[in-house]
Amino acid sequence: xxIFEATCSxxxxxxxxxxxxxNPEKIALNLPTNSSLxxxxxxxxxxSKTTIRASADFTSDRLWLNGHEESIEKNKRLVTCxxxxxxxxxxxxxxDAALPKISGLNIHVCSENNFPTAAGLASSASGYACLVYTLxxxxxxxLDASDLSIIARQGSGSACRSMFGGFVAWExxxxxxxxxxKAVQIAPETHWPDLQAMIxxxxxxxxxxxxxxxxxxxxxxxxxxxxxxxxxxxKRMEEMIKxxxxxxxxxxxxxxxxxxxxxxxxxxxxxxxxxxxxxxSRAIIRIVTEYNKDGIxxxxxxxxxxxxxxxxxxKNMAEIYALLSHYFPGHQFDxxxxxxxxxxxxxxxxxxxxxxxxxxxxxxxxxxxxxxKADDGPRVLETAKHGLLNPEGxxxxxx
Amino acid sequence: xxIFEATCSxxxxxxxxxxxxxNPEKIALNLPTNSSLxxxxxxxxxxSKTTIRASADFTSDRLWLNGHEESIEKNKRLVTCxxxxxxxxxxxxxxDAALPKISGLNIHVCSENNFPTAAGLASSASGYACLVYTLxxxxxxxLDASDLSIIARQGSGSACRSMFGGFVAWExxxxxxxxxxKAVQIAPETHWPDLQAMIxxxxxxxxxxxxxxxxxxxxxxxxxxxxxxxxxxxKRMEEMIKxxxxxxxxxxxxxxxxxxxxxxxxxxxxxxxxxxxxxxSRAIIRIVTEYNKDGIxxxxxxxxxxxxxxxxxxKNMAEIYALLSHYFPGHQFDxxxxxxxxxxxxxxxxxxxxxxxxxxxxxxxxxxxxxxKADDGPRVLETAKHGLLNPEGxxxxxx
Numbered sequence: 001x002x003i004f005e006a007t008c009s010x011x012x013x014x015x016x017x018x019x020x021x022x023n024p025e026k027i028a029l030n031l032p033t034n035s036s037l038x039x040x041x042x043x044x045x046x047x048s049k050t051t052i053r054a055s056a057d058f059t060s061d062r063l064w065l066n067g068h069e070e071s072i073e074k075n076k077r078l079v080t081c082x083x084x085x086x087x088x089x090x091x092x093x094x095x096d097a098a099l100p101k102i103s104g105l106n107i108h109v110c111s112e113n114n115f116p117t118a119a120g121l122a123s124s125a126s127g128y129a130c131l132v133y134t135l136x137x138x139x140x141x142x143l144d145a146s147d148l149s150i151i152a153r154q155g156s157g158s159a160c161r162s163m164f165g166g167f168v169a170w171e172x173x174x175x176x177x178x179x180x181x182k183a184v185q186i187a188p189e190t191h192w193p194d195l196q197a198m199i200x201x202x203x204x205x206x207x208x209x210x211x212x213x214x215x216x217x218x219x220x221x222x223x224x225x226x227x228x229x230x231x232x233x234x235k236r237m238e239e240m241i242k243x244x245x246x247x248x249x250x251x252x253x254x255x256x257x258x259x260x261x262x263x264x265x266x267x268x269x270x271x272x273x274x275x276x277x278x279x280x281s282r283a284i285i286r287i288v289t290e291y292n293k294d295g296i297x298x299x300x301x302x303x304x305x306x307x308x309x310x311x312x313x314x315k316n317m318a319e320i321y322a323l324l325s326h327y328f329p330g331h332q333f334d335x336x337x338x339x340x341x342x343x344x345x346x347x348x349x350x351x352x353x354x355x356x357x358x359x360x361x362x363x364x365x366x367x368x369x370x371x372x373k374a375d376d377g378p379r380v381l382e383t384a385k386h387g388l389l390n391p392e393g394x395x396x397x398x399x
Numbered sequence: 400x401x402i403f404e405a406t407c408s409x410x411x412x413x414x415x416x417x418x419x420x421x422n423p424e425k426i427a428l429n430l431p432t433n434s435s436l437x438x439x440x441x442x443x444x445x446x447s448k449t450t451i452r453a454s455a456d457f458t459s460d461r462l463w464l465n466g467h468e469e470s471i472e473k474n475k476r477l478v479t480c481x482x483x484x485x486x487x488x489x490x491x492x493x494x495d496a497a498l499p500k501i502s503g504l505n506i507h508v509c510s511e512n513n514f515p516t517a518a519g520l521a522s523s524a525s526g527y528a529c530l531v532y533t534l535x536x537x538x539x540x541x542l543d544a545s546d547l548s549i550i551a552r553q554g555s556g557s558a559c560r561s562m563f564g565g566f567v568a569w570e571x572x573x574x575x576x577x578x579x580x581k582a583v584q585i586a587p588e589t590h591w592p593d594l595q596a597m598i599x600x601x602x603x604x605x606x607x608x609x610x611x612x613x614x615x616x617x618x619x620x621x622x623x624x625x626x627x628x629x630x631x632x633x634k635r636m637e638e639m640i641k642x643x644x645x646x647x648x649x650x651x652x653x654x655x656x657x658x659x660x661x662x663x664x665x666x667x668x669x670x671x672x673x674x675x676x677x678x679x680s681r682a683i684i685r686i687v688t689e690y691n692k693d694g695i696x697x698x699x700x701x702x703x704x705x706x707x708x709x710x711x712x713x714k715n716m717a718e719i720y721a722l723l724s725h726y727f728p729g730h731q732f733d734x735x736x737x738x739x740x741x742x743x744x745x746x747x748x749x750x751x752x753x754x755x756x757x758x759x760x761x762x763x764x765x766x767x768x769x770x771x772k773a774d775d776g777p778r779v780l781e782t783a784k785h786g787l788l789n790p791e792g793x794x795x796x797x798x
Contacts, residue, residue, distance in 0.1 A: 269660055
């Protein structure tokens with residue numbers, strides 16, 4: 001009996017023009033109310049990893065997420081991704097009798113994130129990108145990354161952008177069937193290798209309002225969202241694409257911070273209001289604002305949670321880390337890029353920085369800081385070495 | 400030698416449709432980018448009190464605020480109010496030779512608030528309303544409250560609304576000289592005696608961004624503000640006026656909360672962003688939202704600071720105070736309306752309230768809670784009893 005199996009990993013992406021709002025008339029298709037743009041971050045620090053095996057021995061489709069078995073049927077978006085990829089495989093098998101009949105087999109899906117789920121760190125983006133990419137490998141689908149992004153989008157909107165490395169736009173599209181609402185790469189990760197990111201994990205508690213619920217409520221109740229959609233985002237997308245093409249960090253940073261602010265503004269204009277930023281998030285905004293007072297050297301952005309991502313050129317990262325270390329003692333630092341090199345302590349605070357803009361926070365207010373950079377899209381991994389399923393088709397690791 | 404003197408008090412007002420944005424082409428006139436609407440709160444709890452004396456003995460104009468002498472010349476807006484009222488007095492004296500010549504005398508101004516200045520409790524509103532009202536008394540100006548509101552507006556925008564009791568609109572006006580940008584009373588305080596307010600003083604620290612600076616930055620940088628001004632506020636003003644006329648609390652509350660949220664949303668859309676709400680403010684929003692889950696019973700609103708004002712019908716005030724007492728222990732309670740009557744402790748929490756929506760905050764997170772209600776406009780006080788200046792024309796109390 002042949003076993004069909006694939007293992008892949010996929011990156012998270014952090015948007016610099018935010019996606020917030022689903023077209024209420026096309027909820028099943030997961031179409032956005034505006035285009036968005038993100039940077040794909042390195043899988044060396046943050047990734048989802050998925051193994052999918054198809055076998056005639058399996059009596060049903062099964063799913064394990066981070067070591068817990070979950071119901072597939074209850075997860076409509078996952079069912080959609082599975083149905084779409086299976087249908088594509090079935091039609092290939094219909095046309096070519098030589099192809100193995102995988103589409104009719106049950107599958108076991110095992111997926112893990114190497115970071116806390118649902119803490120505002122885009123876990124659903126890397127998770128669904130990885131699922132769809134691994135399904136495409138398993139079924140040997142002849143689709144490019146943009147084609148796959150259309151399927152991943154139906155799993156989780158922002159997942160479509162994790163189908164590419166580097167700088168990725170999700171074009172909202174205009175067709176009724178959503179077939180042109182897809183990710184495209186604006187520039188590969190090699191285009192701007194100087195761009196790095198510092199992620200501050202403020203809290204890994206499950207967030208209060210899920211993105212899906214939150215954005216539906218915003219679309220329904222925020223008077224300001226319509227203005228953002230119509231009058232702000234289209235121009236901002238154009239400006240952001242140009243800033244990336246030109247590697248113009250001050251403009252990139254300016255637009256990134258403005259768009260993060262505006263996303264949280266429409267959350268606050270939602271009724272009842274949605275808050276993702278807390279006092280620590282706001283202190284990080286103040287710190288970056290003060291650091292930028294004589295010229296833009298860093299950009300903050302916040303997704304649907306209190307965690308900050310700070311984008312900056314490599315040369316500024318030591319100063320940024322020194323500032324974060326000053327205000328947020330007692331964090332764990334992931335220094336896999338070697339920022340501190342041989343120094344145990346961070347470097348001195350930037351000159352001319354007025355430290356009075358915020359008090360020093362108590363130990364552990366920021367739990368973890370990760371230093372990472374823009375990097376590549378999904379990777380195919382060797383199952384023998386990286387596979388998550390044991391010979392019986394059950395997870396090697398259970399929670 | 401005759402001494403001319405007047406002593407008055409004026410109330411604070413808390414807007415339910417917020418003023419945020421000065422017309423950048425008319426900065427000197429202090430014209431707003433949108434109309435606004437407020438409730439005047441009782442002077443029994445919060446007020447400014449001002450004594451102004453004119454005397455041939457005085458060698459210069461002098462000013463004391465809360466027991467500190469301040470420069471008049473450096474305060475352009477105060478100079479404007481003084482110049483305008485003196486000019487009106489001078490023209491009266493020109494026309495009627497029998498009138499005492501007060502306009503040419505130097506004055507001493509002594510003003511006190513019975514609450515912390517610049518903590519987001521509308522101290523400049525009551526302060527400038529009181530200044531202009533007292534000047535009008537001193538000079539015996541034949542002006543009605545709307546006329547005076549035009550002068551007070553040039554001191555501090557929201558001061559114009561403190562010229563009336565009850566429910567007061569500041570009509571933005573359309574004339575170039577600002578002569579129709581004035582306050583009008585929508586309904587007197589006797590119209591809706593059931594409406595009460597609970598003020599939570601979250602912090603009496605001086606706020607980070609002054610209203611004037613903040614709103615100028617918002618006008619300059621927020622893309623969303625223009626939409627609020629053009630498309631949201633005009634309709635909201637009409638709906639709010641109708642809700643007040645109908646004493647329709649659910650609609651009044653709904654609009655009040657939405658407008659507070661939107662004001663803070665445009666602050667967040669400002670660049671760099673302006674934050675007035677902190678984690679305690681946000682907890683108060685969550686508490687009111689949960690309290691309203693089966694029907695609107697209270698409305699929060701926040702001005703340019705973290706302090707909350709909760710409007711509600713009298714019958715809900717005991718429950719609201721019980722909730723605030725649960726989450727914010729260690730506050731001082733101003734119970735001059737007799738809410739607790741003979742009970743030392745607040746009543747039980749409302750049934751069906753899910754207390755898990757927020758943790759209990761540490762002692763003193765909310766410093767003070769004041770229970771108050773809608774009430775009358777500026778009052779003329781008897782100088783012999785209430786005057787703030789001693790026979791030498793100096794403050795009776797210095798800080």
